Amino acid sequence: MKRSLAGRIWPNATAIVLALGFAFPVYWMFSTAFKPTRDIITEDPVWFPFHGTVEHFATAVNAPHFWTLAGNSVLVTVLAVGLSLVIALCGAFALTRMRFKGRKGILLTFMIAQMAPWEVMVISIYLIVRDADLLNSLLPLTCFYMLMVLPFTLLTLRGYVAAVPKELEESAMVDGCSRRQAFLKVVFPLLAPGLMATSLFGFITAWNEFPLVLVLNKEPAMGTLPLWLSQFQSQFGDDWGATMAAASIFAVPILVLFLFLQRKAVGGLTSGAVKG
C-alpha cells in the first residue's frame, strides 16, 4: 500500500522532533560536563563543546570518597539484583506452573508488596536497623534493595515463564530428565531474555535508591553514589560543569547496560507475547 507524500513526511518529522526532545537532556548533561566553565556560565548557550575539557570529571572523581562509594553502589546493586532474580524465579515458576492452596493470597501479597512506599517507611526501617546495630553497613541496604526489586521481578517473570510452552518441559521429562533438569536445561535458557529485561529494572531501582541510604548510612564512606551525587551537588551547586560531570559518571553504567540489553528486553517481551 502506497502512502501519500504528506502521509510519509508527517510521521517522520514528528519522530525527529520527538527524538531530539527525548535525547536532548541527556546530550545537555554530557556536553555541559565537557565544556569549560566560561562556555557554561554564559547568556547564550554553547551548543557543542568545541573547547572540550575533562577538568570537571577530574573534580568529580577526586571528590572525597568517590571510589569507595562507587564500589559500594556496584556491590549493593549487583548483590540485590542477583539475589532477587534467583528468589523471584523460583516463586514465579511455582505461581505460573502449579496450582495450590493459597495461590491467590500469595499473588495478592506480592502485588501489594510492589506498591510499598519505601520512602515513607524509612522511620520504622531506621529503628529496626538501629536496634540491630547495623547502621552504616551495606548489609541492610542490600536486603532492602533486594526486596524493593523482588515483587516486580517476580510478577514480571511470571509472564516470561508462562510464555515457555509446557510441552517443551514435558517432552524433556519424557526423555528422562528430572523436573529440575528439565527446568535448568530447557526452560532456563529460554528465560534468558526475560531475566535480562527484568534485571534492568532491578538495576535501575537499586542504583537509584536515595531516601533509605540517606537515613541509614550517614557515615561519609558508607553511602552509595546517589548520596554522593546529592552531596556533591549541594557542595558544587554553582559549578554546573562539575555537577553535570558527576551526574554523567553516575548515569553512564546504567545507560551502557540499557543500550546493551534493551533489544533483548523488548525482543524478549515480543516473543513472549507471541507465544501466548
Next chain:
Amino acid sequence: MAVQLDDAVDKTAPQTGKGGAPPTRRGGGRRAGRGPRPPARHSPHPSARRAPYLLLLPALLATAVFLGWPMVRNLLLSFQNLDMKELIQHLTDWRGVGNYQEILGSEQFWRVTLRTLVFTAVNVVLIMVLGVLIGLLLARLGKKMRLTLSLALVLAWAMPVIAATTVFQWLFDSRYGVVNWLLDKAGWHAMAHYDWVGTQLSTFFVITVLIVWQSLPFVALNLYAATTTIPRELYEAARMDGAGTWKVFTSVTFPFLKPFFLATTFLEIIWVFKAFPQIFAINEGGPDRLTETLPIYAFTEGVGNLHFGMGAAISLLTIVVLLAITAYYLRLTLKQEEEL
C-alpha cells in the same frame, strides 16, 4: 515491563494455559523420568504438594522480614508519640489514635491528599495518552527512523532519576538554563530569567515534564512491542470494512491489548503516586510546602520535623489511599486468575 505480557498470555490463550490436564498433577513431574506418566493421577504425591510452597518460601520469607516487619513496626509507631527525645532515650510513649485524630482533623492532610490525587491523575493521563501515541507512531515508522526514535527513548528511560533530576535543574536554571534562553528567543522575553521553582504551578510543571519525559518510553516501547503481536489479519479485516485510524484503534488495538493498558496504567499510577526523588530534589516540596505530595509530606513530617510517630501515621494513611485507588485493578487481576 512484561506484566502486561502475562495478562496478554492469560487472555489470549486460555486453552494453552489449561494444558488439558489438572495442573496439580504437574507437581508429580519428578517421577516422570521413569517413563511416560499415567494419564490421570488425582492425588498428587505429598512432596509434589509441598513443592510450590518450598519454591515460594524464600520470596515469602524475605517479604515478611524486610517488608512485613517494617510495616508492623510502622503500624505500632503510628500509635506512639515518638519525637527526638523519645528516640534518643529509647522511650515508648503510647498515644492511642491521637496521631490519626490530629492528622485527619488537619486541613493540611486533606489538601495534600487532594493534591496528590490530582497530580497522579494528570501525570498518568499524560503518560498513557502520549505514550500510546508515540507507540503507535513507532509502529508506522520505517526501520531507520524507528531505531532512531527508540534509541532516544531508551536514553531518557535509562537515565537514573537522581541524575535526570539534576539535569532538569540545570535545564530550568533561572539564569543560565537553556529553557529560559529558548523561551526568550522565541519572543517570550518575560521568561528570560524566570524562576521556575518560585511558584507552585511552575514547580509542578517542571516536575511533570521530568516525570512524563522519563515515563513515556516505558509505555511507548512496550506498546509498540505489544502491537507487533496483534495478528495482521485483524487489521486487514478492519481496513477491509473501511475503518479509519481511530476506528482501527478502538476496534482492534485497544480490545486486543486491554490487559496491557490495565497493567501499564496500574504501574504508572503506583510509580507516579510514590514519586519521591523527583519532587524532593527539585525543591523539597516547596515553595512553602505547596508541592508536597503524600510521600513527601510523610517524609517531611517524620524525618524532617522529627515527629516520627506522626510521620508513621501519615505513611500508613498514604498506603491506604494508594490501596483504595488501585483496588479495582487488584480485584480484576485476581478475578482473572480465578478464570484461568
